Amino acid sequence: MPTPDFILDLRRFVGTRPLPLVGVTAVVVRDGNVLLGRRSDNGHLTPVTGIVDPGEEPADAAARETLEEAGVVCRVERLAWVHQIPRVTYPNGDQSDYLDLVFRCSWVSGEPYPADGEMTEVGWYDARSLPELELPDMRRRIEYALRDEAVARFEGGR
Template sequence: MPIPEFIVETRKKIGTDLMWVPSVCAVVLRDAASDSAWAVPDVLLVKRSDNGEWTPVTGIADPGEEPHAAAVREVAEETSVRVKAAALLGVGAVGPVTHANGDLASYMSVQIRCEALDPAAEPVVGDDESVDVGWFPISNMPVTDPKWRLVIGDAAAQRRHPAGFAPRMGLTKR
């Protein structure tokens, strides 16, 4: 998806100055093919076109859009996988980020665990934000950024032991 229209219009007024943006991170899990009690779930990842990094699906929430709805929409747009929001994992700030066009932004990221409605569905690149998408075992995923590894770990922990999970406040603090 291109830059949301509300961001384009705001940028006309503020230029490249720092902008605070509501965003979501959707960590989509599915059961692994193994029947082992020790099997870790698979996670849906996208390889970003802007920096080549593998990450969970992320995106900007539209004005008035609920975070869980934004997460479901972003996953569908970026991977064509249909999901349902399952749990709040946490909230934290990301940035500031300097984008290739010079725009400065900090993101208030709401991380949400999602479950695939059809776990056998194969993802496809749905827009120009990604160059590749795929399912990966959490134990062997190509994610290198510590904040995203932490969020994915939180998703697996919350899924396995929901009663004992407390959402993370901040992307580096519990």
């Protein structure tokens, strides 16, 4: 997965030190199914995820990433969960702290396919019998997005 130019620019100043970033997870729903893809970088099955570009609205980022990665147009319905992901250290030593915003989205059009190479396969999975997901918080992201709650969940608040 190519690193966005704005992150490469920031890395010139901060080196490998932790970089705070905002990420999005788009849980796209269609007729009781959830859109999942197998990531090309680590082979994990996940909903669509991505980084919010500078000045971009997070909901717009979720819709953009869904189209870019899976070739699917979606409508962002609501924010489902806000949480901090444990620090990520990449093989090159770069560290990132992601604040992840999980959005429930609905399918509008398009049949899923690995559009930009960030995923090796993409498809619809029955939300009631999801396969095992390698990253435990991915299941929580999906569960929170599928709930019929009008409010978003937040971690912490101590």
